[in-house]
Amino acid sequence: MEAAAQPSAAPIRRYRRAELDEEEENKSRALLTESEDADDAEYIPVAKRRRLEEQRLRKLLKASAGNLSSDDPGSADPSHPTLSRETSPMPEGPATRNKESLLLVAARNRKEQPEATEADKQLEEEADIMKHVLQKQALKAVKELAQDTVYTKSMTTGWKPPLRYRRMTEDERQAVRDTCRIVIDGHNVPPPITNFKDMKMPPCILRTLEAKGIKKPTPIQIQGLPVALAGRDMIGIAFTGSGKTLVFCLPMLLIALQEEMRMPLIRGEGPVGLVLCPSRELARQTHEILTAYCGALRLDGYPELRPMLVMGGVDPKLQTDIIRQGVHMAVCTPGRLKDLLHKKRMNLDICRYLCLDEADRMVDGGFEEEMRDVLSFFKSQRQTLMFSATMPAKIKAFAESALVDPIEVNVGRAGAANLDVIQEVEYVKEEAKLDYLLECLQKTAPPVLVFAENKKDVDAIHEFLLVKGVEAVAIHGDKEQEEREKSIDEFKDGTKDVLVATDIASKGLDFADIKHVVNYDMPDEIENYVHRIGRTGRCGKTGVATTFINTRHTNETILLDLKHLLKEAKQRVPHFLLALDDPLEAMEEMAAKSGVKGCTICGGLGHRATQCPKLQAENRAATRANKDYFGSGGFGGEM
Template identity: 70%
Template sequence: MEEIAEAAATGSGPSAEPSQQRIKRYRRNEDENDEDKSAGLFAAAAVDEDVDDGFEEYVPVKKRRAMEEAKLRQLRGGTARTDVLSGDDEGGDGSRPLSAAAQRARESLLVSTARARAAAPEKTEEEKVIAEEQDIMRNLMQKQALKAVQELAQGVTYTKSMQTGWKAPLGARRMSHRRQQQIRDTFHIAVDGHNVPPPLTSFKDMKLPPPILHHLETKGIKKPTPIQIQAMPAALSGRDIIGIAFTGSGKTLVFSVPMLMIALQEEMRLPLVQGEGPVGLIICPSRELASQTHEIIVNYTTVLAQGGFPELRTMLCIGGIDMRQQTDILKRGVHMVVATPGRLKDFLHKKRMNLDICRYLCLDEADRMVDLGFEEEMRDILSFFKYQRQTLMFSATMPQKIKSFAESALVDPIEVNVGRAGATNLDIIQEVEYVKEEDKLEYLLDCLQKTAPPVLIFAENKKDVDAIHEFLLLQGVDVVAVHGDKDQEERLAAISGFKGGQKDVLVATDVASKGLDFPGVQHVINYDMPDEIENYVHRIGRTGRSGKTGVATTFVNTRQCEESILLDLKHLLREAKQRVPQFLLALDDPMEEMEKLAAAAGNVKGCAYCGGLGHRIGDCPKLRGEAKEQSKTKKDYFGSNGFGGEM
């Protein structure tokens, strides 16, 4: 055996040739002594002594955990365990010390996070609040864009605004940017956008038809209001707009007249035939507001027809009205439609109306149109548009959350802002009185003596409306009532009688608080404080319109109102320079200590979600209420309140 191994090693076997020498290897016998094994290991170590192959000594799990614990203590300011890190700086057991890169590679996520937090500068309380609010808003904004389903699916994006052919007068176009800004500053107009058309201070410069100019003069409207000075030129030029202005500032004229111009232009180019239309569409949140807007547009179309222009047909598309009357107008071809979302969806899905040639869309009271409960309806309606459209959104209250979401439906929009979104009209004298629940009806009679009729009374629920209506009838007051449970004919008759002067008092819920125009109302009474500060702004905005002065009286019972709503009311009164009652001044107001926070957050006053000035978004009552409603209306897909419940 030894001879064969020796011959193989030297290559001197009987059949071995120098060119074909092969070394044979054999497994070592198990009875070889340990000295030969250790000699072979030391020899291999001696060969690779100077070679750095990245070898790292194995560290036991127990020891690694102890080392990580020691590092955590060091990061937190404590002392390390000396028994763990001792050992002549060799890892604690005499082994080679680990490099810094190796130590970081072996760190757990817990140690890495602690190291990062220790290195980061500590935030102040104000910075923490701002970061938390930004995180809340980011989560609220994570929604699909307000676009048609087909546009979302195909990734359709429009980059250029609509072209209408309208241009401002040459003198206005040549006006310097400095002069344009001086005009905006004079009327307290804030504008945001690219290539904003110049502001025009007269209706004649807006190139409106002579019959409309004459009609405006007969109504006493001789000069445009601040929102009309900037928003009407932008709308006439085809730009998408977000318009924010206080109640009674003339927003209806801003979006109705440009729609008339587009419809008139289409009719003069190529008259509409049977079944075509509409060219323009206005969507309102309530039937009363839609009826009022339709009446205004019909007045303008009548004036144009009398002046020799083509006939423009307008349809009112709301619930509570026989659909056959509306269908007859559609058969002739309709130029403009004023609608509420429910009935409009019904017409579109039944294919009684289409939006194939519609190129103008306006959302009146847009904050309600894209708020909770309307988002999917609006996206459904937008899905019936075939091509690009000019989109306008107007409201007196437009919180940042709604405005950011609405911008997803607009193309290169222009934001025209007259005053803070959600601010009250400065022409309204606001009086807030503390009244016990049992004394409200008696005190209501005293408040009716403050001004001459007509007077508007708002209540939060339908039961209170009926109670007030019955009480005032027994007292001999000529009063009518409006709320959601009454049929449409009764609601329209009540509002018509109140506007016409046949009735002295109108009692209503918030269905009559948004957008309705009651020119003669000098006094608005809030029988109770609404749950949202936005509703308060809309309610009192029914008076003090078109430059007139009005009075708003609000009954407050601190036991029935949330403190956040009362704080919002307190800050709103201060902003409008109104008298703040003592019981509101006595409230503990955390916002007074956070004045710097608003400036640090980008000049965002109060809550970015609802616009209230007395709280931040973390304490928003509207956000809490919507979360509760969503949890109530959440569908149970698995039965018995969830998956795995009792069947």
């Protein structure tokens, strides 16, 4: 019997790896769909979920870009063979992954991007410089910084403009500002007022102003006084000799008078108002102005106001006696004020008004730490005002951190020279300077002011002029305070014809009828040049400024700044400045792109922030200060 046929074994089915992967993906897709409606979702591996999400995104991208038509059978399936690697927006797997290295991709992207111009690179570098320069702690009191105290509302004074000024439309206000070339920046700016009487000044103040020959306000006073009287924080920028001192002195007088009439000060109280100045001479001058107006108020029957001068070189005993009576206003230099505050001989408990005269020098001239220390003694909010003829963008941005809803009042470009000054620039060899100085003194009648960069030159010039029979006096930082005051007094009253000085006499000092300013040498910063020549041509009068230049000993960047400053003021530019290599087209291109003309660090017009000599000098000073002269971390470090 024939044996029964054995059933053949089931054939073994073999799968390709790609088929298995496709089957697993289909299963995972089905599981993921079911898991959306199920309460107990089954776990899907991360890699599979990622692939499914990529497929969904590819569909959306293809649909939005319109790469495939709706009737294309492969449009619904991202794995369709008609979908090539070029049209796939995202790599699907190892089989379709781009084989190019990251370096090649980066190189191709660089070629596709437009190449940056030299101006774009320099502007990018400037932005980086400004970012690092402005990375400073806000100019506030230590307690305010620690508690993150932020004031949002300005101080209130009770002063309001007359009704007819309040009813002026914004177009009418702007027409007045345009006539006076006033540029403002801020919110809810008070209207400009074109006469002192409408500012509601006491009659005795008006008479004193008229006696001094001040019959109508200057442009900075037309807009600055209403802003200050209204209690608003302010940055005031105007050319030298424009009357900025009255803008902060008169409101401080009225605030102190208001406090005294409400509740008289008792022993040890005060001040109500505080003015900080960078030099003793400027502080003394401001104190004299305040004293004159306080005397006028007292003669007219108003309560007595006591101003005080706080500066080095003055007997502290006299200052202590005034403080004991109660002081209404204090004009100070930072060093002596800091000393009195730390010794608790003076306090700022009721002080509500703070003014920084020559604010760029106060904030950026080595007084920053003193300013922070002084601000820490305030017990409450204060109205803060800052004034200067030169206010670079760097200083303004940092100073604004101390202000509340500030208003900026600008008359002319910050750092521009006074147009009433005739500027003459002469090339003079070093050995011929003294002889040529005698010739320059013959240009105009006295008084004449001579500036030199260092104290040694001041003494040499002073001695030379005395030998030649010229009635001259000199001041600089190494002289005794009594001698400095005597020299300035003799120069002001006409006893002496020539004053030789360093830059301590260049900022803020008001000398009557200065006919001629001589710069024995060009200063290291263009800001100092603007302040020097601003001692003449004040209050609408004209003056002459002569500057000696020796191109060997002067930085070319400063000479370019001077060249552009002369062009801006429409002055004669000497041939040796015209011969300088000036990248004018590049400067104009960067100014058009950035919206800022010149340097944002020092305000010079002949260079940008990347070549600023002031910033370079600061960096060199910081490097010297941090240099390890002994090695291994200092004298006591490990060897």
